[in-house]
Amino acid sequence: MSGIASPGDAPPVRFDRATLRIGERTILSDASLTVPAGAFVGVLGPNGAGKSSLMRAILGIVPVPDGRISVFGRPVGRGNHDIGYMPQFQARPAPRLDGRSFIAAALHGERWGLPCDWRPGRHRRRDAAEIDRVLDLVGATHLARRPIDHLSGGERQRLLLAQALLGRPRLLLLDEPLASLDPHRARDVVALVDRIRRRLGIAVLFSTHDLNPLLGVMDMVLYVGRGAARLGPVDEVVTGPVLSALYGTPVEVIRAGGRIFVVADGADAQASDFSIFEPGR
Numbered sequence: 001m002s003g004i005a006s007p008g009d010a011p012p013v014r015f016d017r018a019t020l021r022i023g024e025r026t027i028l029s030d031a032s033l034t035v036p037a038g039a040f041v042g043v044l045g046p047n048g049a050g051k052s053s054l055m056r057a058i059l060g061i062v063p064v065p066d067g068r069i070s071v072f073g074r075p076v077g078r079g080n081h082d083i084g085y086m087p088q089f090q091a092r093p094a095p096r097l098d099g100r101s102f103i104a105a106a107l108h109g110e111r112w113g114l115p116c117d118w119r120p121g122r123h124r125r126r127d128a129a130e131i132d133r134v135l136d137l138v139g140a141t142h143l144a145r146r147p148i149d150h151l152s153g154g155e156r157q158r159l160l161l162a163q164a165l166l167g168r169p170r171l172l173l174l175d176e177p178l179a180s181l182d183p184h185r186a187r188d189v190v191a192l193v194d195r196i197r198r199r200l201g202i203a204v205l206f207s208t209h210d211l212n213p214l215l216g217v218m219d220m221v222l223y224v225g226r227g228a229a230r231l232g233p234v235d236e237v238v239t240g241p242v243l244s245a246l247y248g249t250p251v252e253v254i255r256a257g258g259r260i261f262v263v264a265d266g267a268d269a270q271a272s273d274f275s276i277f278e279p280g281r
């Protein structure tokens, strides 16, 4: 044995002293972190902290002016077949599409991670099998013939997840998949993603504003803010001292009833965005 790691051993995501900037704004500065194989990582931080930008950098859309980000040992680049991506904002699908056509549209449209020789009509049987596979994975085979505008938010979310799974990615980037879902549906989505990642052995980065639905499922949490990032187990990262240092404002972490409440005080405008404490949730 040479002892040299093969690309197959490389972690799903690795940041080596990476800097991310959007315009004048520094999203991350000199950040180093490694997402282990098969990990479910909750990505948290206040509005505008850079959660979406971080995912877009992993996709190769946001440039990395300093340092390096690699995905399974290779520098990031557009059209990486290893990544499945569910963006935060979705174009509204044509109401007459049924579930199957909705997924087929992603198969034939521009998406992340598909082999570039996939063209409409060229591989019909393979396409049909791939659509069946992802519908089955997300438990949405029964939605295949239903019009998309008759589906609930949670059902549509399943189809979006199915789209992200096209092409057998080894890394899933899910940008706020719980937005606009009630707590019950949110937990269903988290449980579904967890089942899929265990079944396929893939890593997941899952951004959210509330870490509670991810408790008991996520292996690690990645907090971003003020140009820095902290990745680690929940008990190590979600603490008053760590988050206060990360955000430069007093942050209190309260554990009660199996839930975690992160409360920022002080006058910092960003701190008020940094409220995972939402009464009634």
Ligand SMILES: Nc1ncnc2c1ncn2[C@@H]1O[C@H](COP(=O)(O)OP(=O)(O)OP(=O)(O)O)[C@@H](O)[C@H]1O
Residues within 6 Å of the ligand: 022, 023, 025, 027, 045, 046, 047, 048, 049, 050, 051, 052, 053, 054, 088
């Ligand atoms: N295309 C863009 N052009 C200019 N600024 C941008 C662009 N995309 C994002 N930004 C800015 O970069 C910062 C990070 O945005 P990003 O969407 O990554 O944050 P976020 O943590 O995902 O926020 P939220 O929780 O509100 O979705 C914000 O200040 C945002 O206004």
